[in-house]
Amino acid sequence: MHAGRTPRRVSSSTQVPPSMSDAWRILDANFNRAREAARVIEEYARFSLNDPTLAEACKALRHELGRAVAALDPSSLTRSRDILGDVGREVTAEGEYERAAVSDVAAAAACRLSEALRSLEEYGKLVDTGFARRMESLRYGAYDLQRRLEITAEARRRFQSVRLYVIVTEALCRGPWADVAEAALRGGADCLQLREKGLTDRDLLDRARRLVELCRRCGATCIINDRPDIAVIAGADGVHLGQDDVPVRDVRRTIPPRMLIGVSTHTIEQATAAIADAPDYVAVGPMFDSATKPQPHVAGAETLAAVRRLTGLPLVAIGGIGADRAAEVLAAGADVLCVCSAVISQTDPEAATRRLKAVAQR
Template structure:
């Protein structure tokens, strides 16, 4: 069970979210967390002040995205600000804080001092400021202990054992263990990277894995290179001749990748545990790599699973009653008989009971036609009608929270309007993304700046392998432009709902998508 946050830490996280929103950023960044710790004036701020930090110095290195006059308003609104999603780096920081406090005992809570300690353990945009304060992990830990009295050392039971100095062979054995684990981790990451690069053809995840491998290499540099090689004894390693039958058999590429993810995680754990005998920094660096690998494991395997599950799902209909002149029922039946693959119920104004009844009717029709049913922004309705998934926007529930409601087997779709949002959706566990808006639409009004356009279609389809449905003003008249930009899946609304012959439009859209299906899945 994760340890709880103190009231001060909750204030800090709320304030960090408010600062991020003031900066116009949709996700929490390490610099927002550092600013919030400083402004909260609790133990974390005391540590920073004791190391010589000032408001002016912090402003110079990491400018606060608001004026001094707005600061008090920002403080007041922080409690009302909705929680923001965070990327991999902030996730690693929070995970590090939880792990540290979890080792203190069952009643320990995560304070602002623990958030600051975790910031020193993870390389981020806040690291240069902490480096100038000479506030590394060891120094931060000493500051925390001096203020809280906490210790992760075992209790003294009053028993004294006579110990002799460790034999010289211990150092050689330690280096052999660390050398083997580092090699396993690095080799495993390369195996996974090759799959993502050559099979998934995913530039984003390839870069994430490469970054993880480089981070591991930096950790390895802390080992004495000459002594490490001298201690290596491959010919005398029993493990080179011990293999199980299952270990030598893999049924698919995904089986290979899954096995190598476990191999990397186990190797990082070995580095983390045995690395404690070298230094806290080495152990913590290995631990942070392990956390990053957990996130990448989900992203890679979920991408592979989604590509398989949505392999032949290319035409996606957003169903809105008000756009259907003759009612949604005839539109749904015509679309189902003409080749639509996914239907999303998108009703922002319909009353809950009416929406539930409507969704149940459409669920019956889609199930009979082997068509996926998605509910827009209502995971509760999706769960009640046994829909295939739920779709959320950038302002709605985060993907992880929606999944807690609908369950692990359901599809989670996320709307994205920029490459950064698409990358985050992949790491946050989305099964597919919406890419757009491509053109102006009749269902929403967008400024010129808000239109993602065909350029974003090219960027997203060129970098991210996770299934993406291009959306926004797409119809028969401009489909060729979208396909030329790299799209192989589209989502439409009025093009079918408002058509005089919904079935004919559906059939033509489906046929034109099928004609280019050989260019990508």
């Protein structure tokens, strides 16, 4: 399209040639298909994932689609509709009516949505080039929405069995770090994170490999703090990022799809930004004063509860949590308890882990 040219639009006051009538019919069918698919996805985000941010994104896409179509000639769409003459009504594909889970329903709807938007874009070029460009923009939005839905659903599935998450840092261990890590695993820790700031890269990699092996033997998840490169080389299950680390979207490009990405947040604003980047879980804290990582600001259970209202992603409560206050953060909406000193600084880390795990599983 040349710069300055007015977008071409067919007027309903002119005689519509047969080929344009066909175009209107295709547009009508695909508008209905896209709108319905967007609603199916919205219901999944709202009632299955319980994710208000994703549900709102689905709703916004659906409403933008409606506004774009309303700016065309609605009467041409309606007049073109021919349900009885649709030769595809009785054509079905193998497995079309087979769905094993609600996630399968949403996945199929997401595919229909992008396909319908592509058809609206291509046939819309015959009617209104401005409309076609809006459909292109919506199509890319649908691709991103599908990505975020799949990441959220997969994160919930993979984190479903994680209830107790223990950070291992040698400086706070009462015994050799590997012995403490093994004791935590025996006590029922579902996930261990290696957090070491002062090691050389070579020593950090060696330690990461050892922790990965310990976790693997016990069926636990292993996360490496701050270092995606070390996590990948060591074969860890994921990496945990702080507010000053490389953004999630950039890390996602450099690690295998199977790997988890978690993000630390301390405020509602940070959590909102993190959720938009679609990590696999969001850590919120500190819940209380923490000896592990002192903070000038304590987020508290109120912040956790507010973040819970924003997302269906797994929420990890972190910072100053002991067995005496664990129930408080669970009641605020935490899916996972994350502790450090409450386990690794204890004389009996295995027993300390068992006590916390009992609370986490309630």
